Amino acid sequence: MSGTTTGATNGLAKRVTGQVHVIGAGLLGASIGLGLRAHGTEVTLEDASPTTALLAADYGAGRARTPEDPEPVLVVVATPPDVVADVVARALETYPDSVVTDVASVKLAPFLELRRRGVDLTNYVGSHPMGGRERGGAIMARADLFVARPWIICRDEETPAAALALIEAVALELGATPLEMTPQEHDRAVGLVSHLPQAVASLLAGRLLPASDQAIALAGQGLRDTTRIAASDPELWVQILGANREPVVEGLDALQADLAAFTDALREPEAPGARRRLADLLAAGVRGVSRIPGKHGSSERFTTITVLIDDRPGQLAALLTELGDLGINMEDLRLEHSPGAQIGFAEIAVLPEVAERAVADLTERGWRTL
Amino acid sequence: MSGTTTGATNGLAKRVTGQVHVIGAGLLGASIGLGLRAHGTEVTLEDASPTTALLAADYGAGRARTPEDPEPVLVVVATPPDVVADVVARALETYPDSVVTDVASVKLAPFLELRRRGVDLTNYVGSHPMGGRERGGAIMARADLFVARPWIICRDEETPAAALALIEAVALELGATPLEMTPQEHDRAVGLVSHLPQAVASLLAGRLLPASDQAIALAGQGLRDTTRIAASDPELWVQILGANREPVVEGLDALQADLAAFTDALREPEAPGARRRLADLLAAGVRGVSRIPGKHGSSERFTTITVLIDDRPGQLAALLTELGDLGINMEDLRLEHSPGAQIGFAEIAVLPEVAERAVADLTERGWRTL
Structure with a gap:
């Protein structure tokens, strides 16, 4: 297991080496797959629903395991909470040399259930990446879902250091902040x-x-x-x-x-x-x-410029075409308009270094910005 | 009072001609001042706190009244709710030829209090622009605070048409959507x-x-x-x-x-x-x-179609241009994409009756829909 991190001095430079297998290809599983693959980690996927697994694979979150695949260094269980204990127990049995984690948003109940069944939990480390969205499913997955979010790791005194280091490396690779807590504290x-x-x-x-x-x-x-x-x-x-x-x-x-x-x-x-x-x-x-700490993460990487658009067909397309002509890359777009209002807003996220020029160029071409 | 609007056929072309006097230079009063001045309307200000009045003036929301100023066409009372009835009564007395409105977020209590005092309410029209921020004060004011927001106008059978038209003109000039309700409904x-x-x-x-x-x-x-x-x-x-x-x-x-x-x-x-x-x-x-309207395709009045777009510049503009060419009106748009994913999604809200044709037409032109 010592090969699972590079042991680099800088935590952020750590790499997950070896395959990661994700069980459950919904929002969290597919997002973990996307994020790890973006960093060059090989990801395999399975899901109780073959359609979901295929959709996540199409989306770029990983591929199905084949008989030629080696045992994964890490198995991530990303199923609904009520089957987590079952799936973790099965994963520990199927992959006896792998570290197994789960990403369920409750930590004590699955842990107690695994204990109750007498499962050997040496290779199990429960965790909880605190990213989520109000709508689930692989199609809502994002590689940056966990960026700047806490990733709670529930170790106990029996957790091997290498297993802990592996989960930490995954969390860091996905841009999250690993935090240790007991299941009760979590x-x-x-x-x-x-x-x-x-x-x-x-x-x-x-x-x-x-x-x-x-x-x-x-x-x-x-x-x-x-x-x-x-x-x-x-x-x-x-x-x-x-x-x-x-x-x-x-x-x-x-x-x-x-x-x-x-x-x-x-x-x-x-x-x-x-x-x-x-x-x-x-x-x-x-x-x-x-007391709530400030908003962290993806939103702070971009500057939002707000452009007023008349509520008539084609206005938004014209704006986006103009942005393309100006060579301004749009990182995100949010539309605000209210039924009955003649004006809407397009909130456009751009890199901070181009924001000023974008506003100037758009204004010059007759767009009203706020 | 008939000179207060231009009587243009298009609501947006209406203009408030004559001075507007704002009493209470906090968030709402200063935002109204800023917005009206941006459209060339002359705005005077007063506040129980001279410091607040000066701050709002510095901020560009208007200036103090002088003895040379004519009677305003409109007085806007933007004080805290518990003194609204007092200030409205005083304004009606001080400026007998002006229309007086208030912008308090409750409408029945001040109205009943004014009635109870026997104040002649012919020139009074209560209103409530539904813009706000969690932090108040003139320094939080924005000229666009009311853009695309409802502006409720509480008329009754005695309200003169010209007074009503004046409040409507102010609401439209500030980009809001005037809506009529009784104080109780409001x-x-x-x-x-x-x-x-x-x-x-x-x-x-x-x-x-x-x-x-x-x-x-x-x-x-x-x-x-x-x-x-x-x-x-x-x-x-x-x-x-x-x-x-x-x-x-x-x-x-x-x-x-x-x-x-x-x-x-x-x-x-x-x-x-x-x-x-x-x-x-x-x-x-x-x-x-x-049921909440207006954002992120959450409204049940529309059908959402999801179109896959490659994560390269210009793809979204191309899609929206195509929709325009196909004569499909987009009611709302939500963009989903992730830096690590190869594809993004555009969730496009359309009227239910065109959804099927939109999917068919887009598919025929090579777009992938979900």
Whole structure:
């Protein structure tokens, strides 16, 4: 196993040498495959659904294993959480010399289940790369899904150093930041920063169902942001929340107490101290949100320029053609427009060094930029 | 008052002629000043705080009134909600020939208060431009704050047509979309799409206060988005929520019932139907968020077709030009691509009735669709 990293002094220069086998070719598995292949690592794939495996392969995330392939140095289990323990146990048996990791978003339940079955866990290191999107599937995969994101590694005292180093090398190769935690620490932390917001966003979004069209038409960025992750797959989240029940229920109970206190204070504004209680709860929110570290990663690599476009056919095509003529490479594009408005915005991500020239050139050609 | 708009047939060609006086030079007042001045309208400003008024003036939002100034055609009251009725009453008295509007985010309470005082409201038209930011103050002002946002105008049967036309002209000049509603309709709608999310985001963010640094370090985009608006000014929100108590309490009560049902189901997963209740509540969130219009193809009014594009410059422009040639109107566009992937996706929202033909035509011309 000592050949799995180059042992370079700079962590970022580490390389994964040898094949990596990914089981489960959805969003996470395909993104890991894409990212590792971009760095020259050979990746093989399998999925319970042959269609999904083929789609991920077409997308460039890896290829099917053949009988000629050597045993992989690493097996990454990227299946839904409720089958993780099964698939990890099977992988440890099928590939006795491979390190096996999983990337499930809960860490204690699968670990306890593997322990309960008496599986030899010497070669197993649980991990959790904290990248994700509200929509899953291989077609949403991105090689940069984990860039600048934490990649939690759940080692214990029996984890061989080489196995740990291998997972770290994978995390670093994909641009993530490896962090060590116990499964318990991990589950408490994600219960608060990931699972609780998911439940809250879903319940808030559910309140929109009985609303009038007139009310929905007034929705703005605040509502969009607070409910964005509510678009996530319910089936997956029933599994995740169920597997991390204790921390999530604790968080929901605490939130419910705050919600009751807030509602009571708003209902009876003349009760002694009611306005003060409202203000205190709102101020706690201000302090809470200020604890969240700044946005890291892919977005900071680019500068966004905003171009106003008239809402008529062909305007966006004309803008993009113009950008191409100007030799400006568009790294990302986001369109903002509102039904009924005559104007929309194209938010175009470009490399910082070309942003100023792009704005000048576009302005000169009659485009309005913000 | 008939001189306040040009009466042009095209809404966008309307102009506000004459001075506009803005009372309250915070985020909204200064943004209105900036936007109107950008269109050549003369803007004067006042604020209870001379420092704020000077800051907004320095920022380009307008200048102080002088004794030589004529009576403004329009007075815009952009003060905190709890003094809106006072300031509107005073403005109607000070400028008896001016139309007076306010831009407070609650509409019924100030209207009822003005009625209760017996103020002649002939020249008053309440309005609410739905632009905002989580941080206030003149220094956060933007001329484009209201572009493509709804601007609700609360007329009643006594509102003179010319006064209504003037507010509409201001809204259009600032790029907003004027919408008419009664104060009651307005307050119910914003209670749901703006005030309820604010309360929820604040309470969720407040749960981060007792969290460990280790947990906070795992925060990702989901938590950032769900809590972003919790950074808003608590004092302002105590006023807003207090002034729209009834709809907000109703929304909070409904949310609390859902939260209790969700938490109970998670606490007792083996209870009959518990997993189903969790899944149903999460699925309601998926359907709820899909009702929000205007971005990322999430609207159910359109069908999304996904076209594979090679990751080389000019491909997207070529696709959009092709769509234009085919006479297919693109309602929204979302781009998915990853630096490590060989292909990207363009998710294009079109009217359901043209989706099939669009796929057929694009396929015939060599584009790959999913």
